[in-house]
Amino acid sequence: xxxxxxxxxxxxxxxxxxxxxxxxxxxxxxxxxxxxxxxxxxxxxxxxxxxxxxxxxxxxxxxxxxxxxxxxxxxxxxxxxxxxxxxxxxxxxxxxxxxxxxxxxxxxxxxxxxxxxxxxxxxxxxxxxxxxxxxxxxxxxxxxxxxxxxxxxxxxxxxxxxxxxxxxxxxxxxxxxxxxxxxxxxxxxxxxxxxxxxxxxxxxxxxxxxxxxxxxxxxxxxxxxxxxxxxxx
Amino acid sequence: xxxxxxxxxxxxxxxxxxxxxxxxxxxxxxxxxxxxxxxxxxxxxxxxxxxxxxxxxxxxxxxxxxxxxxxxxxxxxxxxxxxxxxxxxxxxxxxxxxxxxxxxxxxxxxxxxxxxxxxxxxxxxxxxxxxxxxxxxxxxxxxxxxxxxxxxxxxxxxxxxxxxxxxxxxxxxxxxxxxxxxxxxxxxxxxxxxxxxxxxxxxxxxxxxxxxxxxxxxxxxxxxxxxxxxxxxxxxxxxxxxxxxxxxxxxxxxxxxxxxxxxxxxxxxxxxxxxxxxxxxxxxxxxxxxxxxxxxxxxxxxxxxxxxxxxxxxxxxxxxxxxxxxxxxxxxxxxxxxxxxxxxxxxxxxxxxxxxxxxxxxxxxxxxxxxxxxxxxxxxxxxxxxxxxxxxxxxxxxxxxxxxxxxxxxxxxxxxxxxxxxxxxxxxxxxxxxxxxxxxxxxxxxxxxxxx
Numbered sequence: 001x002x003x004x005x006x007x008x009x010x011x012x013x014x015x016x017x018x019x020x021x022x023x024x025x026x027x028x029x030x031x032x033x034x035x036x037x038x039x040x041x042x043x044x045x046x047x048x049x050x051x052x053x054x055x056x057x058x059x060x061x062x063x064x065x066x067x068x069x070x071x072x073x074x075x076x077x078x079x080x081x082x083x084x085x086x087x088x089x090x091x092x093x094x095x096x097x098x099x100x101x102x103x104x105x106x107x108x109x110x111x112x113x114x115x116x117x118x119x120x121x122x123x124x125x126x127x128x129x130x131x132x133x134x135x136x137x138x139x140x141x142x143x144x145x146x147x148x149x150x151x152x153x154x155x156x157x158x159x160x161x162x163x164x165x166x167x168x169x170x171x172x173x174x175x176x177x178x179x180x181x182x183x184x185x186x187x188x189x190x191x192x193x194x195x196x197x198x199x200x201x202x203x204x205x206x207x208x209x210x211x212x213x214x215x216x217x218x219x220x221x222x223x224x225x226x227x228x229x230x231x232x233x
Numbered sequence: 234x235x236x237x238x239x240x241x242x243x244x245x246x247x248x249x250x251x252x253x254x255x256x257x258x259x260x261x262x263x264x265x266x267x268x269x270x271x272x273x274x275x276x277x278x279x280x281x282x283x284x285x286x287x288x289x290x291x292x293x294x295x296x297x298x299x300x301x302x303x304x305x306x307x308x309x310x311x312x313x314x315x316x317x318x319x320x321x322x323x324x325x326x327x328x329x330x331x332x333x334x335x336x337x338x339x340x341x342x343x344x345x346x347x348x349x350x351x352x353x354x355x356x357x358x359x360x361x362x363x364x365x366x367x368x369x370x371x372x373x374x375x376x377x378x379x380x381x382x383x384x385x386x387x388x389x390x391x392x393x394x395x396x397x398x399x400x401x402x403x404x405x406x407x408x409x410x411x412x413x414x415x416x417x418x419x420x421x422x423x424x425x426x427x428x429x430x431x432x433x434x435x436x437x438x439x440x441x442x443x444x445x446x447x448x449x450x451x452x453x454x455x456x457x458x459x460x461x462x463x464x465x466x467x468x469x470x471x472x473x474x475x476x477x478x479x480x481x482x483x484x485x486x487x488x489x490x491x492x493x494x495x496x497x498x499x500x501x502x503x504x505x506x507x508x509x510x511x512x513x514x515x516x517x518x519x520x521x522x523x524x525x526x527x528x529x530x531x532x533x534x535x536x537x538x539x540x541x542x543x544x545x546x547x548x549x550x551x552x553x554x555x556x557x558x559x560x561x562x563x564x565x566x567x568x569x570x571x572x573x574x575x576x577x578x579x580x581x582x583x584x585x586x587x588x589x590x591x592x593x594x595x596x597x598x599x600x601x602x603x604x605x606x607x608x609x610x611x612x613x614x615x616x617x618x619x620x621x622x623x624x625x626x627x628x629x630x631x632x633x634x635x636x637x638x639x640x641x642x643x644x645x646x647x648x649x650x651x652x653x654x655x656x657x658x659x660x661x662x663x664x665x666x667x668x669x670x671x672x673x674x675x676x677x678x679x680x681x682x683x684x685x
Binding site: 027142 | 294299304452455457464610615620626656657661669670676
């Protein structure tokens, strides 16, 4: 009987196996001991800085600068371009997509390898003084709840529309460090608790580097609305 | 506006015939008649009381305010003491006047104490302040004794029973001797310590190292210390007179009074007449740019009436400006916040061509108003102006002149910078973000951080 009733209800009208609790994260920036005035010092600091610093200047900076549509992907790339005047290195660093990494250690190695390779082919660039010092910072993070809970796709859409950009960043971008998966909290819930695999995949494919976080929110809303209209994936 | 009174201010220079070589517009320009004495007040108006937290909803959104309330739950009922050296005047007092009621609304009861001291104490602390900014200074045993004696007197007079004690700037730093296991102490340093006098810093450092944490306004101001150092950017209050939205008729009225023609591009720098703000360089850059683009320059500042050096700088600016009728120089008293706000809102571009700068809150104000901003790459300005993304950074008069020309002739790009700048301030440099940082710090000091 239960199976018959479930079958008659569109997938998007079902109640989720588990509720989605919208949280958010608040970050307090700490100033660390590492700083760099040249690319050689920068490479040394990349090796020594705490993992929190790599997180701050890659994942977290996307939240601080969420409103910029183009030309900004992480603090390292911005510094290489604007203060070291090394556009090739800037482009290579900005090409690092944080969503391809589920561990900060791997992300750090990627940045180190780009800068090392650049300095091997451009040894004179290592000692050139940058226009501005790069100060390595880090974040202390506190996760806080919000009022929003979703048991259905409709409630999920409402939550996405209503939560802050910080919450979107927390669930959509930072999440993979927690999940250790190439996914995000929204897609995980859509797939595992709503059974909407294609919708989950569509959300996971949203490009975070060509739009703002507000654009990301709007794209998720559109995907959810489309699923609601179609009654399923 | 009803209390406005006439006050003689900057002498008005009658417009002279503009030399052919600097005339960019081919047709004669009809200029509004400029008042000979800009309208100001004789005495400062009463301060406007700070707005309650819910008034910020329309600016940052419901979700951000709700997040503050959630964040405050963990520290509700805790008590905080803020200690500084002055109750009125100065940036710290201004910040505390707005911060403390908002923390109170979030049930973090915050008490504000001001240390007392004689002229000898404040002479020493003024000298310390300048020395920490890098000025030469010979630290004497007598100065150390004066500093310690007044700190000790204040320490005996005050009680420190709160959960968190926040000491602002160096003047009360030696109160740390009252630190116990029962509470956490934070040193909030508002000044630039990037190049301190070694004697003074060497004297203060042992006190600073006893705190549980220190807070600086910029990464570059921090020192190597054995305690955690946090970054709290200075902030602006979007509901203050300096930054709130203004009625268009008021903006027009202010421009009319000051002889600013809103039909033509307006380039503005708001700053004290201080060499470190390079007002002469701004006039030079404007004159270079005006050969190619029609525009007016407004230099709105103060400091000439109460600061002898300010008067000299103002005279230099007037000399460089010469008889150009498109250069409008306004020496305003510090309580003309609404007029400054109106001038910023009327501007096409805003410049802050500082040679040395603390954080540069006039830049924050300009960005908040969505204005394309050209600024010197010094102090805390690069934290706000990300070159080509939230504004334009410059290093010279020539660079400034080029950016004026470029942004006036590429309005779409200029608008994009303005929009990004506004969002940057909304995310990072508003009073509500500052409240969030304080709540987080209290939470971390009292309960530790809960990592994602």
